[in-house]
Amino acid sequence: MLFHVRMDVHLPPDLDEAVRADLIAREKAYSQRLQRAGCWPHLWRIAGEYANYSVFDVGSIDELHDLLAGLPLFPYLTVKVTALATHPSKVVAG
Numbered sequence: 001m002l003f004h005v006r007m008d009v010h011l012p013p014d015l016d017e018a019v020r021a022d023l024i025a026r027e028k029a030y031s032q033r034l035q036r037a038g039c040w041p042h043l044w045r046i047a048g049e050y051a052n053y054s055v056f057d058v059g060s061i062d063e064l065h066d067l068l069a070g071l072p073l074f075p076y077l078t079v080k081v082t083a084l085a086t087h088p089s090k091v092v093a094g
């Protein structure tokens with residue numbers, strides 16, 4: 001199942017610099033592990049914003065929730081999830 005996800009990051013401006021750097025490093029490692037596993041096939045920065053558009057490929061909405069809730073930045077994110085269905089006009093390869 002494919003899900004389009006928008007994540008907006010809201011780190012407090014007064015967050016300790018070492019805590020901030022650690023959070024971002026752990027977020028990068030976590031997201032790259034999921035990308036390599038194939039369940040986070042698209043990750044795009046939204047130009048001009050501290051936000052991303054992502055596509056997740058997972059077995060269920062519960063699995064998606066668990067992956068998102070495990071993000072080190074999760075306490076600082078606003079997340080909007082959109083379920084993607086197959087479009088009837090899509091050309092199927094083969």
Ligand SMILES: O=C(O)C[C@H]1C=CC(=O)O1
Nearest residue numbers: 009027028031050051052
């Ligand atoms: O920077 C972000 O958009 C938030 C988050 C998503 C992946 C990652 O490494 O950080």
